[in-house]
Amino acid sequence: MIGRITAMIRFARCRKFLFQCIAIGVILAMVASACLFKLASIQLIDGQMAAQAATQARTKKVIVHSMRGKITDTNGTVLAQSVERYTIIADPWAASQFEPIDCDTQKAKQAGFCHKVNGKPVGVKGSAGVARLLAPVLKMDAKTLGAKLTGTSRYMILKKDVTPTVKRAIDDLNLGGVVYGELSSQRIYANGTQLGALLGGVDDSGKGVAGVESMENSALTGTDGYVIYQQGNGGEEIPGTLTGSQEAVNGSDVALTLDHDVDWYVKQALLEGQKKTKATWAMAVVQDIQTGEILALEDTDEYQAGSDQAKLNASRAVSESFEPGSVGKVITMSGLLQTGLHKATDKFTVPYSYTKDGQEYHDSSAHGDEHWTLAGIIKNSSNVGVVMASSQYTKKQRYEYLTKFGIGQSSGMSIPGESRGQLGTPESWDGRTGNTILFGQGYSVNALQLTNVVATIGNKGVRKQQSLIKSVTHADGTVETPQEGSSTRVIDESVADQVKNAMESVAEGYSKVVNVKGYRIAAKTGTAEVAGSDGRLTSIVADFAGMIPADNPRFAITVIMKDPQGTYGGMTAGPVFAKIGEFLMQKYNVPTSSPRNDAIAVDW
Structure with a gap:
């Protein structure tokens, strides 16, 4: 009996030990399984992720x-x-x-x-x-x-x-x-x-x-x-x-379209002219009359390209607006002839002063009653004459021809900082402005606009779209040429010839100071009062705009000066015009002019 009890106790102890061993074995198996799983995870999953992370850390994208x-x-x-x-x-x-x-x-x-x-x-x-x-x-x-x-x-x-x-x-x-x-x-x-x-x-x-x-x-x-x-x-x-x-x-x-050599020469001519006349500033434009391409666009400002000054200031030749003064008379003559109101040979008796609608107008210098044709009025730059000749020229017509010549409009070249100038509507003109616009006062232009007025007359009455971009060459070598802008007939060819004829008489009057040997010039001078630093009309803008050669126009040139000593455009801006014109004739080997034998009478 005692033996059985002892055996049973031993069996119980063995079974307990067996259960403990089995439990420990299960635990060890679970631990081993976990280790194996982790090892597999590290090698198969985390290892791949770690490798990817290491690769990403080493990978660099360089622009x-x-x-x-x-x-x-x-x-x-x-x-x-x-x-x-x-x-x-x-x-x-x-x-x-x-x-x-x-x-x-x-x-x-x-x-x-x-x-x-x-x-x-x-x-x-x-x-x-x-x-x-x-x-x-x-x-x-x-x-x-x-x-x-x-x-x-x-x-x-x-x-x-x-x-x-x-x-x-x-x-x-x-x-x-x-x-x-x-x-x-x-x-x-x-x-x-x-x-x-x-x-x-x-x-x-x-x-x-x-x-x-x-x-x-x-x-x-x-x-x-x-x-x-x-x-x-x-x-x-x-x-x-x-x-x-x-x-x-x-x-x-x-x-x-700019020609570096022409532009450089224009810059030097302007600087010399500014120094000689002690002008505040000067600027100029050279345009190919036949194509509308701008060959030079310069001023006397000394801004280094790429500098802060160059970034903050637009080119004066496109941003500065001014009254054209008597250069505007060529637009008036063009309109008078085109509408049939007058011929270039029509005769006028022109006094020094003239009153119309209660407003008095006078010429720049005193004179007696002069016998001038319409061409003579332009040649002698008479304010009184153009007002008298325009008695039947309506405000609507005056506005029409100003806009046809591009006044108050963008050049279409999208140059940053470009001014459109200022041109009011006929309804906004008071009794005086409606007449002063006939001789270039009461509206403003920029140098590009004024140059294209002259170029239009030189191009037989057809206004070309001005251009500054000649071509764009892409990285693959293909060349893109901007589409040529539209051309617009402003006045008939016969009208343009008569206006050009009168302008040639103007240039002959300044032949002692404005001449290019062997070449005829057709031009118009202008002098206009503008606001000075005090805000009053105490400053002068003098300009000289013309074409060369007059008998076969190739180039339109405009020169503008602010407050030059000598005042009048013909005496101040004119010599700079001639200097530029001479260089152009030599550079492009332009044939010399034939003698002039078709001058329209300016007196009667």
Whole structure:
């Protein structure tokens, strides 16, 4: 009995032990299973994710910047272009870890390079060592560089607009992962203050913000590309790891109608004329009468293209508006002839002063009653004469011909800062303004508008659309030529010939100061009172607008001066006109004029 009890106790103990072993075995199996699962997870799942994360950490997308297109003159002379430059970047944290490799050491042999300054060991490590190596190449003070390289930042700009030569010298310092260059570009302009405000400039991002740079920004701007690769610890590209790329497409080149040589000469002639007459400013336009192309667009402002002044100030030759003065009489004569109200040979007795509708008008200098034809009224620039001749010329007709010649309208060239001038409607004209517009007062124009008035007369009465853009050459070599603007007949050819004839008589009256040997000139002078600095009519704008040669018009030239000594346009702006005209005749080898034998009588 005792034996059975003892056996039962032993059996119970064994069973308990067995259960404990089984429980422990189950637990160990579960732990082992968990370990196996985790191991599989690490190897098959987390390992892949870790590998992907490591790859992503090494992967770098580098933007390949496109180059902005060039701006050239009509002959291909470069006026503005972008050149390759670099922004030098440092990693201050990496600089703090820098340890220079001395030459002639085992480490140098293994690395394949070493660090030295003037042939000697760098001597210090960390940011100070990097600065000591870099300072001579960047031509910067080592202490200043060391201060920039100190800290935990991972991105610090050290210097902008570094040339490729300097960039290569930095590469030779073997500072990969610490200092590197980011490709950028710098916009440079070749001609100082010539065409300064007209070309305008770009902002820090390379976007055109003024002048032609803004006007043609969409064409000039390229499309950036990129490359994607994996980099090593030193920032270098790991061979064979390029995974994606897209080539940059450079901006298109824009060719202007301007001729650099003509424009340069015009600029010099204006500066000389300004100095001689002590004018506040002067400006000029040269236009090809047959095509409408602008060959020169200049003023005496001294703004460097790309400068803040060039970005803030539009070209005076397009932005400045002024009363044309007596040049406006050619529009009046054109309208009088075209409407059939008068012939150029109609006779008038013209006094010095004349009262109409309670308003008195007088000429610029006292004279007795003169016997002038309509052509003579233009030749002698009589205010009284044009008012008398226009007694049947309605306000509606006056407005019609002003607008037909482009007064109060945009040139259509979309030049930034261009003024439209000012022309009121007939309903807005008071009793005096309705007559002063006959002799170029009471409305305002810009130099482009006034030039096209003369060009229209020289082009046998057909007004051409002016142009400044000759062509756009895209990165793939294709050339796009802007669609030629419409031409509009303003007056009949016979009317244009008569107005031109009268203008030639005007020019002959100034032949002692305005002449180009061998060539006939047809022109009109103008002098108008404008507001001075005190806001009152204390300043003068003098202009001389004409065409050369008169017998076969090739070029329209307008010269305008503010407050010149000598006052009258023929005596001040006229000689500058002649200087420009002489250069044009020589440059383009224009045949000399035939003798004049068709002059319309100016007296009776």
